[in-house]
Amino acid sequence: MNPGKILLVEDNPDDVALTLRALKSHNITNDVVVAQDGAQALDILFGVNGKGPAATELPAVVLLDLKLPKVNGMEVLQRIRADEGTRLLPVVILTSSDEERDVIEGYSLGANSYVRKPVDFVEFTQAAKQLGLYWLLMNRAPPVPRRP
């Protein structure tokens, strides 16, 4: 994966399509890699047999849904924070729910941001645009970790 890209972890194809459209309509040109469940996200980040990809291949930000098949969003977040190579990787939880316990658990596990997807598509596009602008352009990415 090239740097400056977005890893979108989202199982709902409608949400994938809407998110991609929202990002593209605001000229956020970075490539978006989609993982359809938690397991796939982990494969992309750490390799199929657990061997991590080169640190330079990490995305600029992970947009992480919580309710996912196989491995749920919180577990993915835990794995990301537990691994030395991905410890500092910016993770934004982007989900339907704003249940308080999800918000608390998300931040406790080290999420960098928590965004609830609005039902209104206009608002949704606005949110996606701001997320893209912020994490890809404004935010200073963490230094690339040296892997042993």
Place this chain on the structure above:
Amino acid sequence: MALRDWPIQQKLTAMLVSISGLVLLLTAAAFAGYQYWSLRQGTLDALSVRGRIIAANSTASLAFANEADARELLSALRVDPHIVAAVLYDKGGRQFAAYPANVAADAVPAVPGPDGYRFERGLLIGFQPVVVAGSPRLGTLYLASDLRAIYDTFRLSGVIGLAVLGVALLAAYLLSRALQRTISQPILALAETAKAVSTRQDYSVRAPQVGADELGVLTNAFNQMLARIQDQDRAVRENAAQLEQRVADRTHELQERNESLRRNAAELLAANTELDAFAYSVSHDLRAPLRSIDGFSQILLEDYSEKLDDAGRESLQRVRAASQRMGTLIDDLLKLARVTRAEIRTEDVDLSGMAREIVADLQRTTPERQVEFEIAPGLKARGDTRLLRVALDNLLRNSWKYTAKQPAPRVEFRSADANGGRTFMVRDNGAGFDMKYADKLFGVFQRLHSAADFEGTGIGLATVRRIINRHGGRIWAEGAVDQGATFYFTL
């Protein structure tokens, strides 16, 4: 063992035997004294009689100085073994004849003593004058008798007396043993009964009543007392049993109630968990399709606008509006569910400050609305800050919403009690409502206004009521159409 610790039977026997023994001893002593005295007197009398006879017989011998006669006369005393010595003195006081013939000179007085009979040195002696009527004294007869006769008789009497005493004492003992029973038996029976009562707590035993004397009366009274105690004991036991039964019943009842409570709690917990899971699922899953509906409608509007006529675009706008309304509905329902589930943390809440913050938020988000808010200072309550904020937010937002068509909108929040008590009120001069429907205000999905007039989901006031109820308070409303509404609540 001290005398007072003796068994009563022994005491009685000892008492009777000692009394009769004492009586017998006193009697025997008196008898012995009397016998001793009469024996001595008898012996003395007998010796004096004998002395006088011998003196009378010896007048001739003395008068004629016939010594052989005199010795002959004295030797007749042989027949009486108790006579130890006899001497006949002439008128000059010289020994004329003696008995026994070879009596030692110092064993008898050398000269006659004074006349008369007396006890001297363990012997009974006597000096008897030998006289003939009308003549001068011829001489003196001396007689000495030992006291063996007295002692023998006295000893025999003593033995007989002791034997009688022994027999009498034995008889007294046996008799007292038999007689003391009449006294000791009822007492022993009483004691036995009392012991049985105290050791076995058996109040059914009765002491046998023997006679109608004081002991009989005592036994009778004791038995009556026992009967009363038995009755009381039975009553106490019955009471205790009843009490125990009642306690057992109550305990059982409580256990059942506990069990049912536990079941209810478990059911409630299960229901809560289910509601939790449901709400969580709703929160995640129900909104996603709405987003798709709204999103793709918008995409249609954006990308295929020229292929749609006005009616088509209008329809898509309606689809979008509906899905957004449903989104709001879901959000409100989730809020209601959250209010129901949330744990209440009681603390001091500054309601006035809270109201001012809410109003400031309203004015910031909708600066175009000019509503006059009047918030009384110093309103305080105890409750859960977050929940009370939701409630107050709903009430103030409601007033704010329903005064939208009022030219001079005004909302006030203050205490309803003159003395600043615990009843609070939010009053507005907005659209109001018909009191006919007052009871429907707080139902879920109950609306008194059309969505065209005032937007809303009909969940807000239901949420408020649930919060107030969870604080143990009450909420009610007064109002009239177009004359505003007042919401009262207690906490």
